Amino acid sequence: MRTRKTKALSAVAVAFAMATTSVAAETNLRMTWYNDGIEGEVMRDLLDRFEAANPEISVTLDVVPYKAILESLPVQLAAGEGPDLARVTDLGGLSEHYLDLAPYISDPAYWESNFGPFLKWLRLPGDNSSISGFMTQLTVTGPYVNRTLFEQAGLDLPGEGATWDDWAAAVNEVADALEIPIPMAWDRSGHRVSGPAISMGAMMFDADGNPALVDDGLKAMTQRLYDWHQDGTMAKELWGSVSGSSYLGANEDFANAQVVMYMSGSWQIPQFAGTIGDAFDWWAVPAPCGAAACSGMPGGAALVAMKDTEHPEQVGMLMDYLSSEEALAEFYGRTLFIPGHLGLASGGVDFDTEDPRARHALETFAGAVPTISPIAFDLQGYPSNRVMFNALISRLGEAIVGEISLDEAYDRMEQDIEQQLAEKARN
Amino acid sequence: MRPDTHRLNVGAVAAAPINLLGSLIEVPLKAIQRVVGIRGMPYVFLVPNLGFFGIFVVVPLFINFAFSLTGGTNLFLSDRVYTGAEQYEFLLDCENFTDSGSCREDRFWRGIFNTTVFVFFQVGFLVLFSLVTALILNREIRGRGFFRAVYFFPVLLSPVVVALIWKWILLRDGILNAFLVTIGLEKILFFVSPQWAMFWAIFVSIWAHMGFYTLILLAGLQAIPPDLYEAAEMDGTSKERIFWRITLPLLWPNMLVVIVLALIKGVQIFDEVYVLTGGGPGTATQFIVQYIYNTGFTNQVQNFGLASAASVILGVVLFALTLMQLAAVRRKDSA
Numbered sequence: 049m050r051t052r053k054t055k056a057l058s059a060v061a062v063a064f065a066m067a068t069t070s071v072a073a074e075t076n077l078r079m080t081w082y083n084d085g086i087e088g089e090v091m092r093d094l095l096d097r098f099e100a101a102n103p104e105i106s107v108t109l110d111v112v113p114y115k116a117i118l119e120s121l122p123v124q125l126a127a128g129e130g131p132d133l134a135r136v137t138d139l140g141g142l143s144e145h146y147l148d149l150a151p152y153i154s155d156p157a158y159w160e161s162n163f164g165p166f167l168k169w170l171r172l173p174g175d176n177s178s179i180s181g182f183m184t185q186l187t188v189t190g191p192y193v194n195r196t197l198f199e200q201a202g203l204d205l206p207g208e209g210a211t212w213d214d215w216a217a218a219v220n221e222v223a224d225a226l227e228i229p230i231p232m233a234w235d236r237s238g239h240r241v242s243g244p245a246i247s248m249g250a251m252m253f254d255a256d257g258n259p260a261l262v263d264d265g266l267k268a269m270t271q272r273l274y275d276w277h278q279d280g281t282m283a284k285e286l287w288g289s290v291s292g293s294s295y296l297g298a299n300e301d302f303a304n305a306q307v308v309m310y311m312s313g314s315w316q317i318p319q320f321a322g323t324i325g326d327a328f329d330w331w332a333v334p335a336p337c338g339a340a341a342c343s344g345m346p347g348g349a350a351l352v353a354m355k356d357t358e359h360p361e362q363v364g365m366l367m368d369y370l371s372s373e374e375a376l377a378e379f380y381g382r383t384l385f386i387p388g389h390l391g392l393a394s395g396g397v398d399f400d401t402e403d404p405r406a407r408h409a410l411e412t413f414a415g416a417v418p419t420i421s422p423i424a425f426d427l428q429g430y431p432s433n434r435v436m437f438n439a440l441i442s443r444l445g446e447a448i449v450g451e452i453s454l455d456e457a458y459d460r461m462e463q464d465i466e467q468q469l470a471e472k473a474r475n
Numbered sequence: 476m477r478p479d480t481h482r483l484n485v486g487a488v489a490a491a492p493i494n495l496l497g498s499l500i501e502v503p504l505k506a507i508q509r510v511v512g513i514r515g516m517p518y519v520f521l522v523p524n525l526g527f528f529g530i531f532v533v534v535p536l537f538i539n540f541a542f543s544l545t546g547g548t549n550l551f552l553s554d555r556v557y558t559g560a561e562q563y564e565f566l567l568d569c570e571n572f573t574d575s576g577s578c579r580e581d582r583f584w585r586g587i588f589n590t591t592v593f594v595f596f597q598v599g600f601l602v603l604f605s606l607v608t609a610l611i612l613n614r615e616i617r618g619r620g621f622f623r624a625v626y627f628f629p630v631l632l633s634p635v636v637v638a639l640i641w642k643w644i645l646l647r648d649g650i651l652n653a654f655l656v657t658i659g660l661e662k663i664l665f666f667v668s669p670q671w672a673m674f675w676a677i678f679v680s681i682w683a684h685m686g687f688y689t690l691i692l693l694a695g696l697q698a699i700p701p702d703l704y705e706a707a708e709m710d711g712t713s714k715e716r717i718f719w720r721i722t723l724p725l726l727w728p729n730m731l732v733v734i735v736l737a738l739i740k741g742v743q744i745f746d747e748v749y750v751l752t753g754g755g756p757g758t759a760t761q762f763i764v765q766y767i768y769n770t771g772f773t774n775q776v777q778n779f780g781l782a783s784a785a786s787v788i789l790g791v792v793l794f795a796l797t798l799m800q801l802a803a804v805r806r807k808d809s810a
Contacts, residue, residue, distance in 0.1 A: 119772050126550035141775050229647075284756070285647060289666040291754030291761045292769050434775035449669070449757035451585075452576065460581070468776040474547035474556045 075362045077107045079351075080121060080134040082114045085318035087184065087383040094379065098369045105362050114295075125354065132357040133366070135184055137349045139169040140431030146170060146180035147353040152364025153179065159371065162389050169429050170350060181352030182371045183388025184379070188413045188420065189243045189313040189344040191215070191336070192320070195329035197308050201225040205333065212244060212272060212336045216281050219308040230283045232276065233298035234311040236290065236445070238437025243345035244311075245269040246421045247338030252436070253426065259465055261436050262458045265340065270444055270454065277448045288449040293438035302330070313344070314413035318384040321406040332409035334416055343421040346428050348388055386414050432469060439464035536790075542783035548776055555780070562784035583785060585758045586766035589673075593762060594741040597677045601737050602730070605685050609692035610722075623693075627686035637683045638750035645675060666752055669759035676748045676760045683747060684740065688733045695729030696722070731804055735797060742793055763789055 079095075081088055088111050095107045110131065112120070117136060124130045125145040136142055150156045156179055159167070163182045170180045198205055201222040206214045216232060223231035234240055246252065249265030276282040290296050302310040303323045317332075324330050335344040351370065353363045369375060373391060380387045380397045384406060387393045399410060427433055439461040447457035507519055538552065543562055545555035570577035575584035612623050629637060644650045645665045652662040665671045699722065707717050723730075745764040748754070754761035754769075761769075763785070771782030 122777065123550065123772070126548075138775065284667045285664050288756040289753065291752075291756075291758045291765075293773060294753050294755075296753075432775060438774060445755075446757045449667075449755070449759070451757040451759075456576065463579075468774065468778070471546060471778050471781075472548055472776045474558070475549055475554075 075105045075359050077105065077133065077357075077359060077362060077366060078110060078131040079107055080110045080112060080117070080131040082112055082117050082135060084315045085322070085383060087318075087379070087385070090379055090382045094370060094375050098366060101369075102365065105366065107366065125356070128356050130354050130356055132359060132363050133181075133351060133353050135349050135351050137347070138434055139348075139350055140171070140429060141434055142352075143170055143172045143175075143180070143431060145354055145356070146178070147355040147357060147360060147363065148178040148180060149353050149360075149364055149367055150177070150179045152360050153368050153371075154364075155368075162373075162391050163371075164390070166348075166350070166388055170352060173431065181350045181367070182376075183348045183350050185315060185348050185383070185385035186346065186388040186393075186417075187314045187348045187386065188346055188416050189240055189311070189335070190413060190416055191309050191311045191333055192302065192316065192409070193219075193309045193331050193333055194302070194305060194307065195331040197222050197226055197228060197305070197328070199329075205331075206336075208334060209342070210336055212247075212269075212338060215309060215336050216272070216276060220281055222308045228306065228308055230286075230298070230301060230307045231281050232309045232311070233282060233286055233301060233307045234273070235298065235313075236287050236294065236296040236441060238293070238434075238440040239345055239347060240311055240313070241269065241273065241440060241444070242427055242437065243335060243343050243420075243424055244338065246345075246423050246427075247335065247341045247343045249338065249340040250423070252423055253430075259430070259432070259436055259469070261440060261461055261465060265338075266440075267454075267458065269338070270440075270447075270457075273444065274448055274454055284449065287445055291442070291445065293442045313347070314386050314409070317406050317409045317413075320409075321384065321401055321403050324405075325403070326405075330405055330409075332412040334412060335419065341421045342419055343424050344416055344419075345424050346417070346420050348386075350388075384410060386410065432472065435465055435468045435472075439468075539783050540787055542779055543787050544780075546780045548778070550779070558780065562780045563788075565781065566784055566788065580781075582758060582761070582769075583763075583766055586761055586763040589758070589760060590742060590744070590762045592673065593677060593680075593744060593760075594738065597680050597741050597744075598734065598737045600677070601681045601685060601688060601741075602733055604681060605688035605692055605733060606730075608685065608689045609696055612689065612693055613696040626689055629683045630686040632683070634683065634746040635750050637679065638747045641675065641679045641682075642751055667756050669756055672752045672756055672760045676744075676752060679751060680741075680744060680747055684737070688737060691729050691733055692726065695726045699725045727804075727807075731800070735800055738796060738800070739793055742789065742796075 079091075081091065088109065092109055095109060099106055114137075117134070118138065121130065121134060121136070122138075122142060125142065130145065149159075153159065159179045159182070163179075166183045166186070167179060168176075171178055193205060195205065198218075203218065203222055203225075206218050210218075219231040222228065242250070242252070245266045245268075248268040249263075250261075250269065251263055251265065252259070252261065254260040273282070277284055277287065286296055286298055286301075297312065298307055298310055299312065299316055299319065301307045302312075303320065305328055314332075320330050335342050351367075353360075353367060357363050370379075371389075373389070376387065376389050377392055377397060379385070380389070380392060380399075382400045384399055384401055387397050393414070399407065401407060427436070430436075443452070443457040443460045443464065446452050446460075447454045452460065508516055511519060541552055542555070544557060544559060545552065546558040546561065547554075547556045549555050566580050566583050568579040569584065572578075572584070575581045575588060578584045608626055612619060612626070616622070632640075642649075646652070647662060647664060651665075655662060663671065665675055703721050703725075704717065707721060712720075743764055744762055745768065748760055748762060749765055749768075752760040754765050767782045767785045767789070770778050770785065
């Protein structure tokens with residue numbers, strides 16, 4: 049009798065212990081995420097599979113607006129209240145908050161060989177070894193044109209090697225012929241201006257590697273942008289209707305066939321495939337040329353681990369899973385993102401689309417990578433590049449609407465950069 | 476027939492927990508009163524409110540001031556570098572205060588200038604329109620209740636909703652431009668012209684807040700004893716004279732509340748205009764609070780020190796304006 053009672057009590061105790069152990073081992077990771085297209089949905093699918101394989105770990109995907117990634121996340125991280133992982137685009141700017149995953153991932157060599165060139169974008173100056181995350185997408189800036197409008201106007205697209213001036217003339221002809229309100233539109237972003245400025249000969253840095261934004265190359269491009277806003281090639285309502293460094297895209301105007309040429313980047317492909325589809329021929333074209341190059345800007349978004357996480361081992365397990373060739377092949381394939389994984393990039397990704405325009409755009413942007421200027425890569429890897437981008441776009445915007453002259457804008461750009469870097473250096 | 480002793484005394488039942496609570500509180504209150512005396516008791520009752528006010532207003536005020544004396548990008552005060560008055564010097568470094576281009580921090584001064592223009596027109600027209608509306612709604616007109624609700628309705632909307640509604644109306648392909656085209660006019664790009672952008676920022680702000688101020692003035696109008704008007708009418712006083720000699724003087728305390736509140740809210744304007752115009756075109760509708768927000772949060776180098784210094788200056792200006800108004804009212808009252 050006594051033995052039976054003891055056995056029963058033992059069974060209850062074991063069951064209780066197992067129950068409490070499983071509760072105690074439950075780890076919840078938070079991932080802050082933003083969406084350009086369907087990538088949140090794809091990530092959730094991958095996370096569901098990870099959770100099924102690792103029942104002791106759950107992952108909450110907090111989808112926030114992109115603005116929150118730029119403005120709120122840095123404050124959260126500085127306060128030590130950030131998520132365990134986040135998808136970020138200010139790759140170097142937040143690097144002080146990243147976790148070095150090397151001790152927590154199973155095969156650091158795999159990361160080095162497949163993400164090597166991009167890992168340095170995530171590192172602090174002087175750091176040559178840390179592994180903090182991987183690129184959820186590699187992006188290349190470049191233009192799209194509405195090829196249907198060219199056909200309706202009876203004009204050919206400018207060919208390979210066409211300059212920005214050639215394109216400006218061509219899109220004006222199309223717009224005049226068909227009464228299209230906006231011949232050319234650019235995203236209001238310093239990052240978007242930088243590639244063409246480098247094409248015009250902008251060096252971005254001095255001989256010592258310090259930021260030197262304003263030079264003849266930058267002036268050549270910004271003068272064109274200024275002139276295009278005055279002569280109607282570009283619409284003032286895009287760049288002129290907001291202030292400061294606010295981002296404003298023209299994707300909706302382009303999708304509504306109100307724009308002949310739209311300077312943006314590869315991340316628009318999935319969105320255009322969905323919103324435009326076959327309504328008209330949206331066509332990616334190679335970056336137009338300047339005197340020095342025909343360059344876009346590289347960039348992208350990375351999924352990074354944060355150093356304030358209380359669960360680095362579990363974060364390492366999750367990153368091992370998400371960075372695997374199998375998971376990333378699915379992620380890039382379904383999202384139509386240019387892969388930031390060298391193995392997949394060289395082997396090719398089976399993109400989940402039958403849309404010939406989307407396939408052509410992916411080929412065009414992926415094919416543009418070799419034409420990207422080394423200066424553009426250096427600028428992308430510079431941790432304070434957003435200081436330069438913001439100074440460029442905010443002051444140029446003020447000049448375009450006539451608040452200050454272009455020369456004053458150049459002076460103010462340099463002052464803004466100097467003042468902000470000095471403030472940062474006080475730490 | 477039930478005996479009366481079984482009848483349920485609802486009042487006594489409802490009062491029981493209150494009585495219990497009262498007797499529970501009575502004991503410590505009596506103890507406190509023995510210590511502080513009857514004259515000290517009002518201060519005891521003020522303590523909870525003062526506590527909240529101190530924690531959520533006074534302490535942040537001091538923290539903000541402390542931030543304004545520091546530099547760098549660290550978030551915690553203990554990690555920041557003491558810089559003394561450098562942030563103030565940077566903001567106030569101007570060759571000519573009437574020309575923002577001559578100032579080191581030109582955007583701060585443009586924000587000040589824009590805010591001044593906005594407040595001048597917004598407060599002026601807001602008070603005027605609120606007064607006129609309150610006077611009309613105070614009369615015996617048909618559908619008075621309906622109109623009161625209509626004027627108050629925008630106050631219930633979130634500022635972001637208000638701004639988005641008007642943005643959709645005013646965009647290139649918005650309702651207003653569609654209407655202009657229908658009647659044979661050209662489209663107007665309202666957010667590209669600095670003058671139009673400022674006009675709509677003021678208009679939308681008045682539209683959104685007028686109902687609240689109208690309600691305050693309406694309450695004031697209804698508190699004026701009707702026999703004063705009857706006496707004036709019996710004396711054959713003109714309507715204009717009644718307005719200037721009876722209505723306006725007796726409404727003055729409410730008018731003062733409206734002016735002070737509208738002025739403070741006007742200087743603090745941010746959310747509606749930020750969503751409506753984004754501060755543009757250029758910096759034409761970038762007001763001082765947006766400057767503070769941009770400086771502290773939207774730049775890659777989040778300059779909390781400079782943003783705090785700008786907000787301290789804004790606070791001082793608001794305080795001075797309020798004092799000036801109170802002084803003016805006291806002078807008027809004593810006269």
